Amino acid sequence: MANSVRTSEPNHPFLRVQGLSKRYLAGGRWHRRVHMAAAIEIDFEIGKGKTLALVGASGSGKSTVARCVTRLERPDAGQIWLDGRDIAQLSRRDLALVRPGIQMIFQDAVTSINPRFSAAEAIEEPLRIQGKNSSERRSIAEKVIQEVALSPAWLDRSVMQFSGGQRQRLAIARALTTQPKVLVLDEAFTGLDLSTQAQIANLLLDLQAAHALTCLVISHDLTLVTNMADAVAVMSHGRIVEQGSTRQIVRDPKHEETKKLLSSAKTAESQLARRAGASA
Amino acid sequence: MRYLGRTLVRAILLLAGISILCFLFTEMAPGSFFDELRLNPQVSPETIANLRSRYGLDQPLVVRYGRWVKSAARADFGYSIAYNAPVAPLLWGRAKNTLLLTATGMLLTWLISLPLGVWLAARRGHMLDQAFSIASSFVVSIPEVVIAVALLAIVVRWRLLPLSAGPLHGEGISLRTHVQDLATRMLLPVTILVFVESAIIVRHVRASVLEVLGTPFVQAAHSFGICRARVLFRHVLPAAASPAISLFGFSLAGLVSGSLLIEVICGWPGLGPLILEATLSRDLYLVIGGIMLSALFMVGGNLIADLMLLAADPRIRTGALDAH
Numbered sequence: 232m233a234n235s236v237r238t239s240e241p242n243h244p245f246l247r248v249q250g251l252s253k254r255y256l257a258g259g260r261w262h263r264r265v266h267m268a269a270a271i272e273i274d275f276e277i278g279k280g281k282t283l284a285l286v287g288a289s290g291s292g293k294s295t296v297a298r299c300v301t302r303l304e305r306p307d308a309g310q311i312w313l314d315g316r317d318i319a320q321l322s323r324r325d326l327a328l329v330r331p332g333i334q335m336i337f338q339d340a341v342t343s344i345n346p347r348f349s350a351a352e353a354i355e356e357p358l359r360i361q362g363k364n365s366s367e368r369r370s371i372a373e374k375v376i377q378e379v380a381l382s383p384a385w386l387d388r389s390v391m392q393f394s395g396g397q398r399q400r401l402a403i404a405r406a407l408t409t410q411p412k413v414l415v416l417d418e419a420f421t422g423l424d425l426s427t428q429a430q431i432a433n434l435l436l437d438l439q440a441a442h443a444l445t446c447l448v449i450s451h452d453l454t455l456v457t458n459m460a461d462a463v464a465v466m467s468h469g470r471i472v473e474q475g476s477t478r479q480i481v482r483d484p485k486h487e488e489t490k491k492l493l494s495s496a497k498t499a500e501s502q503l504a505r506r507a508g509a510s511a
Numbered sequence: 512m513r514y515l516g517r518t519l520v521r522a523i524l525l526l527a528g529i530s531i532l533c534f535l536f537t538e539m540a541p542g543s544f545f546d547e548l549r550l551n552p553q554v555s556p557e558t559i560a561n562l563r564s565r566y567g568l569d570q571p572l573v574v575r576y577g578r579w580v581k582s583a584a585r586a587d588f589g590y591s592i593a594y595n596a597p598v599a600p601l602l603w604g605r606a607k608n609t610l611l612l613t614a615t616g617m618l619l620t621w622l623i624s625l626p627l628g629v630w631l632a633a634r635r636g637h638m639l640d641q642a643f644s645i646a647s648s649f650v651v652s653i654p655e656v657v658i659a660v661a662l663l664a665i666v667v668r669w670r671l672l673p674l675s676a677g678p679l680h681g682e683g684i685s686l687r688t689h690v691q692d693l694a695t696r697m698l699l700p701v702t703i704l705v706f707v708e709s710a711i712i713v714r715h716v717r718a719s720v721l722e723v724l725g726t727p728f729v730q731a732a733h734s735f736g737i738c739r740a741r742v743l744f745r746h747v748l749p750a751a752a753s754p755a756i757s758l759f760g761f762s763l764a765g766l767v768s769g770s771l772l773i774e775v776i777c778g779w780p781g782l783g784p785l786i787l788e789a790t791l792s793r794d795l796y797l798v799i800g801g802i803m804l805s806a807l808f809m810v811g812g813n814l815i816a817d818l819m820l821l822a823a824d825p826r827i828r829t830g831a832l833d834a835h
Contacts, residue, residue, distance in 0.1 A: 301734055303730055303733060303734055326736065327736040328736075331735070334735075335731070337727040339727055342726055342727045342728060345728040345746055346728075347749055356732070356735065357735040357736075359737075359741075360735065360736055360737055402731075409735065
């Protein structure tokens, strides 16, 4: 088991994951079922208002952890302590009370919002289950859309009329409507161009400061998350192989997987610099 | 309106193309209606030549096609040599019976398949889902005729239903008796139709719903704690509707042609026996009329499906799909 790193006061981390494991059915039928372990004995914790980046190559199990933490999946084992309450095995009814407090921003902004909806419908939907009436919903939607730097005049536009970056802002606005305490970003920057990535990252930092959001950022791009995260955990083959403060991970990587991720990030950076130089 | 106009023009061109192909293929097919007469020594070749001339079969293909188009414009669709009558009234008399059978079958098929497909998708991997998957693969892989004959054999062997043939619209009987008789006679062919079609449609509906259930926007809806019924009706079903609507269009298209073999096997007095008889006796214009009626339903079915898609999917309305 990897050593846990605490990103706030030692006794009361806001989100603590202990021994989380999840496996999926990989094939076979009935008594000959073959399972594949996607997450094995995952441990980490994040203090209130802090950010942990969970990084790793594709298929390392990062998204499984994100889905378990947001309880889109029920973990096979382990605990997920959210503000002192274990949500790992909560029933559907009890989860409904917890869900507004922990929201997820999905990888693909284009497919994470129903394309048949208008921006207002998409943003207001989480508020319906809270029993808010239409004028209350509209007023909250107008407030949160401004928070993500989009115009309230665009609320009646179809989601299809927004660009990829704008849709990711809409997804963030939608997540904010429930006033979450924890935001899980599952590869939320993938598919966006560099300048949009930077804008969204800055927006998230501003929102984190404004709402004291605790963030779990899932990414394969170590360079991108180092600017946002207080701590980094590196995953490989379903396990956390190394974790520590961002500074420690970047300056003194111990595990081969971390070194590989850092070296590929540097290669990508130098390629970009070469391309920029050539085009100049 | 522009869309509708474009679609109608396309439909007319398609029907014209099908009619030309029909004439070309029937010309290429061996034999003619008068071949049997040739074997009869009492009928002279001159008599046969006179008959061919009377029905215009001695004319070149282009002339025959021109005459048929004129006849189609008068809503006659040619002349049946065997029945000595215009084709359209002959076809329509039988088509009513076929439509009664296929429309009932289609309605029941969709009423069963839609909820069953959604239910199975929601229980993916469950034992019932796996059992249905195996059973439907079995049904889909067996030719429709074999299933029809097998069910007919079961019905006959255990005398489950009274079997009868002949015209449906009996005179001098009460409405109740007539409806009872109709329902009894429809039971077997409708069961075969529903059995065969459901296996295919349930699989399609299940696949469409499964695809949508895995999309991030449905998972996002779950993550907000939105109840399953709302996620199903507000997100999943509208998104899964498009492939199902296209499939519904195909069902409409098959209203005339989908049950021909079953009608022949079950002795249902619809288009099936008429077209089979006409094909075997080379009653050229009756065969062409049957094919054109089937093509008309295909074009109409696709047109209705297109309009339903237009109403169901705002992305098609705004043309956003074309832009992507």
